[in-house]
Amino acid sequence: MMQVSMQRRSFLKLGVGATALLVLAGGGIALFRPGLDEGRLTVAGREVFAAVARAVLDGSLPKAAAPQAEALQAHLQRLDDALGAFPAEVQAELSQLLAILAAVPGRMGIAGLSAPWQKASAAEIQSALQSMRTSSLVLRQQAYHALRDLTNAAYYADPQAWLQLGYPGPRVI
Numbered sequence: 001m002m003q004v005s006m007q008r009r010s011f012l013k014l015g016v017g018a019t020a021l022l023v024l025a026g027g028g029i030a031l032f033r034p035g036l037d038e039g040r041l042t043v044a045g046r047e048v049f050a051a052v053a054r055a056v057l058d059g060s061l062p063k064a065a066a067p068q069a070e071a072l073q074a075h076l077q078r079l080d081d082a083l084g085a086f087p088a089e090v091q092a093e094l095s096q097l098l099a100i101l102a103a104v105p106g107r108m109g110i111a112g113l114s115a116p117w118q119k120a121s122a123a124e125i126q127s128a129l130q131s132m133r134t135s136s137l138v139l140r141q142q143a144y145h146a147l148r149d150l151t152n153a154a155y156y157a158d159p160q161a162w163l164q165l166g167y168p169g170p171r172v173i
Contacts, residue, residue: 035098036091039084044102045095046076049151051117055125056151060164079154094150097143110143 035045050072054061057075062068083091100106107113113120113128120128132144155161162169 033099033102034095035102036083036095039086039091040080041076041083041098045098047117048098048101049076049079049147051120051125052129052147053151053155055122055129056148057155058122058126060155060161074158075151075155078157079150082150082154082157094146097146101143110140 033042033044035042035048041049053072053075054068061071083094086094101111102117107117110132111128112131113124115121115124117125129144129148132140133148135141135144156165159169
């Protein structure tokens with residue numbers, strides 16, 4: 001019994017240490033490749049959010065490649081507009097998160113995704129997001145909720161998306 005307890009503690013210490021190292025390394029990466037620049041998504045931030053959108057909005061996006069790419073670009077523009085209105089502190093935190101997720105160690109450590117964001121399938125990204133959602137690490141859960149909530153808010157803010165849902169829009173009073 002004592003041996004199992006010691007192994008578990010060692011494993012937990014290793015996990016906490018690895019997470020701390022990943023966060024510190026990611027924080028350094030964030031200084032060089034931020035996810036946001038002056039409240040706008042950088043190339044790295046756009047790659048992460050485009051991939052997350054493909055997974056989260058699967059079934060809501062057009063199936064054909066060209067219309068889907070157009071819908072994703074419009075989505076990223078709405079996301080950019082929304083993020084630009086966030087307080088500077090929120091932008092800074094989101095920029096760090098995106099920078100960490102855009103880097104290979106962060107993508108693998110936080111998201112658990114081995115393939116690059118732009119090359120991963122929607123199913124692979126959905127699996128990674130599900131793993132983040134159900135993780136025992138609060139950091140991974142918070143990252144999941146931020147990515148999913150911002151993606152849904154920006155996409156469904158567009159009246160064109162309402163038609164797909166059968167929502168006629170707000171009533172005129």
